[in-house]
Amino acid sequence: MKYAVISCDGMSERIIHEEKTETPLSSACIPASDRLSCLGEYGIAKTTDSVNLPDTLRTNMYLMGYDPRCLAFGESALRAVAGGISISPGDVVFSCKPVSLSDEEKYADKTILSCISDVNEEENRAMCKLLSDKLGSDTFSFRVSSCGELFLIWHKGEPDPGIFYSPDAGKKMTEALPKGDFVEPLCILMKKSYDVCFNAAVNEKRKETGKQEISGIFISEAGIVPEAVSFIEKYGIRGTVISNDTGLSGFAELIGMESVFYKDIESSRIAEEAVDRLRGGTDYVYIHISSPLEYSLKTDAAGKLRSIGIIDKYVVSKVIEGLSGLGEEYRIMLISSFSCSGTEGYPTSEPVPYVIYDSQSTEGVSDTSFSEHKAFEAGNYLKYGTDITKYLISAD
Numbered sequence: 488m489k490y491a492v493i494s495c496d497g498m499s500e501r502i503i504h505e506e507k508t509e510t511p512l513s514s515a516c517i518p519a520s521d522r523l524s525c526l527g528e529y530g531i532a533k534t535t536d537s538v539n540l541p542d543t544l545r546t547n548m549y550l551m552g553y554d555p556r557c558l559a560f561g562e563s564a565l566r567a568v569a570g571g572i573s574i575s576p577g578d579v580v581f582s583c584k585p586v587s588l589s590d591e592e593k594y595a596d597k598t599i600l601s602c603i604s605d606v607n608e609e610e611n612r613a614m615c616k617l618l619s620d621k622l623g624s625d626t627f628s629f630r631v632s633s634c635g636e637l638f639l640i641w642h643k644g645e646p647d648p649g650i651f652y653s654p655d656a657g658k659k660m661t662e663a664l665p666k667g668d669f670v671e672p673l674c675i676l677m678k679k680s681y682d683v684c685f686n687a688a689v690n691e692k693r694k695e696t697g698k699q700e701i702s703g704i705f706i707s708e709a710g711i712v713p714e715a716v717s718f719i720e721k722y723g724i725r726g727t728v729i730s731n732d733t734g735l736s737g738f739a740e741l742i743g744m745e746s747v748f749y750k751d752i753e754s755s756r757i758a759e760e761a762v763d764r765l766r767g768g769t770d771y772v773y774i775h776i777s778s779p780l781e782y783s784l785k786t787d788a789a790g791k792l793r794s795i796g797i798i799d800k801y802v803v804s805k806v807i808e809g810l811s812g813l814g815e816e817y818r819i820m821l822i823s824s825f826s827c828s829g830t831e832g833y834p835t836s837e838p839v840p841y842v843i844y845d846s847q848s849t850e851g852v853s854d855t856s857f858s859e860h861k862a863f864e865a866g867n868y869l870k871y872g873t874d875i876t877k878y879l880i881s882a883d
Contacts (some may be wrong), residue, residue: 489817490724490771491761491806494550495798497780497827499833502859511779511788511829512787512840515770515795519804520842520857523821527844529855530867532875534825535816535836541825542834544734547775549872550824552722553715553742559646561710563638565737570632572640574712579644581673581706583629583637585614586654588702594678595661602654603699607653608635613689614701620678626842634692634733639676639706645669648710649821654705656722665706677763680704717743722880724770729757735775745769752801762809764818774802780827780834788829810846819844820879821857841869843879 500510534549535541536556540777544562545555564580574580587600606614608631616633623629628640641648649667652658664674680703684690690700718726721742728739729747739746745764749755761772776798782790803821810817822841840862855861869875 489765489808489810489813489815490820490823491765491817492550492771492773492820492876492879493798493802493806494547494773494777494822494824495795496546496773496775496777496824497783497834498798499823499826499837499839501618501826501837502863510790512794512823513574513856513860515792515799517795517799517803517857518748519799519807520821521855523760523803523807523819523823523842523844524855524857524861527819527842527848528867529842529862529865530840530869531838531862531865532822532841532869532872533838534822534872534875535641540834541836543775543780543824544733544738545774546824546872547730547735548738549730550822550875551718551773551871552876553738554848554873557712558713558715560713562734563708564710564712565735566636566733567630567632567638567640567807568712569733569737569748570631570634570636572632572638574640575642576712577642577643578711579646579648579710580710581639581641582708583639583706585611585637585701585702586703586705587699588660588681588711593657594681595664596661597681599654599658599660599663599705600697601656601657602700602705606701609634610689610693610701611637614684614704617683617689618680618704622679627672627676632733634663636733637704638862639673639704641673644813646709648673649710651707651709654708660666663705677704677706681868688871691809712741716744718771719743722771722876724880725768726771727761727764727769728773728775730773732775732777738775742845745775752776753799758802758805758809760815761806762813765810765820766813773821774806775824776802779823783827783834784832786830786832789792791829817846818879820875822875838863841875853873864867
């Protein structure tokens, strides 16, 4: 038996059961997804806890059977792992964001002008070498991932050093600096990075091309690599994660799954890669797609509608076609990992629609579609997100 999960962040929306309002999912042209709903087990699933707002990493961990509430970690550490950075036991990993600051004399009085987003991989590597030469030590080291992201590693550091803030434009550094009992050496590094970056060669090149100068680094997101049972030990099958999220890719590698990173749906042959992996010995592929969430957060309901249609055309239909040609029995699960409003731009912890199609099954309903209301009307309810993978692979 082969298994394929297609998990789409933010594809569904919160609905009021008595009101038959249209959503991007119910309005989209998705014939492959609708056909699965007619032929498979159809219903709703609870994929998040009710305390925290859902996000990509935690919700998809739930769907793979791992409870993030039981794992002490930070997403920065998982992104570093996904980027090929070796993390030793006891290391604490921090994200380092390049920022532009105002020119007040005292560091605490400076204002964050912006978190610079156009720093390329070459510039980050130059920054890493500069910071390593000037500020690196046996205690602190700087690393750049294969994706070009800059990290600070605190070797044998304090796993819970304090409270960290985001580098929001307009915020004074006295308000933005981390707070807590163990953050002083991190604050010192941030302050020293200002002097290190002043007139640095990387900034000379940026000025020549009209880019904003890098005033220093902003340290945030403390994280450690958690200990977790491997996927094959947990389920007895080999798995692969196909995703464009580096945190989720890092978690996949942590639990011994193969990880495939893609850039966009239409050009990356996602479905073909999934089928190739299943043909080559993998038992389970987990395809993660974030585009509906990205449009939802921008309150672009029309863009969300288009993205759902693209998923159906380039992923769902091609996965079905590919699995049908393998000559083996298979199960496909299509699920909205969590809901997010396409008009208001916020995620919710509402139950989400799912469908499981088993190639051995001859049952099904005659006519339905893949949408929030239809899923609720189907009457099936998977209560615990962490049980979904187990349910999928053990279903009779």
